[in-house]
Amino acid sequence: MNNETVKRSPLKVLSAAALASVITLGGIGTLPPVHAETPAPQAAEADAFAYLNDAGRMKLINLEAEQLVSSWPTQTTSIDRVEVYELLEIRNEAYAAVMDPTTSQARLQAIARKYEQKLKNYQEIVLDEFWVDNYFYKLKMAILRGVSYENSHLSPPDKRTIEAVMAAEAALGKNKTDKNYRDVFVKYYIPVQVNEFDLQTSYDKTRYDSQISRYRQWVQEDIAKAVAAGSTEDYSSYTAEIEQAISSFEQLLASSANQKKVDFSLGYISSKYDNLLAALDSYLPPTSSTSERNLLVNLIARSKELLALPTDNQPGQFPATAVSKFRLVLKAAEKDLSQAKTRVEYGIAASKLDQALMKFYETHLPYAQ
Structure with a gap:
């Protein structure tokens, strides 16, 4: 896929950030506002999620991180691609399986095999010469700011990022095809960024609190619109599932889990919110381009x-x-x-x-x- 493919689609093109809010983050339910101050980590909270460290679950958590990094170069993503929704489908399946402590290793491994194939299909439409080359160029300009690598004074994360880009470009050589750009991005750049997620265990927790509050407000408004449009359905089962997902997310955040687990848990909230939106959809006015x-x-x-x-x-x-x-x-x-x-x-x-x-x-x- 090149940049012209995106431009000629009859459907609206969303920025990567906008698509992330649609596909990755979603939203959450009608619950009391969270406190601005996050509770201190508790050993019981950390132990409650020790099961996330098993091989099957970590495989899927890592694949989710790889998917996120794969979405970075495009900055615009065509929403009218089957591959995007097939990936979303397996991601939702992965969220539910990973967060359920009773899911068997055999089940997790089966989902991982499907996830790997869907991710590969997705990468084939978002990682090409145009997007990857442009992304690497902008990344170097932003980090090095016109100074040579040898004369720069970079933070450890920036140093690892630039070295990953340099390794990818060196491996690329003169073989500048879409496939080769995709291959070097997957081989050299993605693993370094996924590792950065492992190292990140401190966050701006007020940002997460604000985000959650906004999503709760949106869900309240959407349910109110559905009721105003004539819905008499009981949505309490959906909001109860969302509440449980939020509780898991907040406990992981408070226990200083790494960024991969925190973001995966946020995706779990998104999948539960998607279920609610599906139930509301026929009652909501056709004003959202993301419906x-x-x-x-x-x-x-x-x-x-x-x-x-x-x-x-x-x-x-x-x-x-x-x-x-x-x-x-x-x-x-x-x-x-x-x-x-x-x-x-x-x-x-x-x-x-x-x-x-x-x-x-x-x-x-x-x-x-």
Whole structure:
């Protein structure tokens, strides 16, 4: 994928930070505000999460960290890709399995195998020459500030980062293809940054408190909107699961767990919040560009508009054969809309229709010059 691939998509392009708030962080539920002061670490809290250190769980926690680093170079991510939602699906599965102390090692290993493949598919669309080369350049400019590496006085983390970039570029040599850029990023850069997560055990905890408070507010507002729109559903089971996920997160944060575990626990909150959003989605107004259901609805509407145009083999029209094929795709998308229940299911359906829509556009017969 290059930068032009992102630009020509009919769906909205989100920044990496925005997508992280959608896919990685999500939000959380209707609970009392947390205190600004974080409790001192307790031995019981640390012991309660000792199970996270087993081999199967650490494998998935490490894969999640690798996914995060893989998302850094693009800074813009096309949300209309099946690979993004397939990765989100396995991430949600990993969150639930890792945080459940009863999950077997065999189950964790099976999820890890699927996660590795989905992550590889994701990396193939976000790590290419354009994005990785540009990212390395900006990283060196930001850290070195125009000073040579030999004359710089870097902090240990910055020194390790620059050395990882230099090793990747040296291994790249003159073989500047998308695959080679991806390979050196994965081999030389990602492991160093994942290791930095291991070393990070102190945080700006007030930032997390503020973030959690904002998410709670958003969920309260979303539930209120659904009720105002006529919902009589009981959402207490969703908010109870969110509360449990928040409790785990706050205990990990208080016990000075490393950043990988803290961020993974935050992702667990996100997955629980996604479940609530799926339950609320049909009642919420179609104002959010991050609602996959609304994306699918809008794409179906746009597809119908195109299919209502005159069909023939004349300039400015769509060929009849292309129209017939696209009608089948649209029919499948409408079926998905009626049957989907989760954000991932809506997202995959929207992604497939979007890709088909772009191909349909390409069959449009040009006007004579």
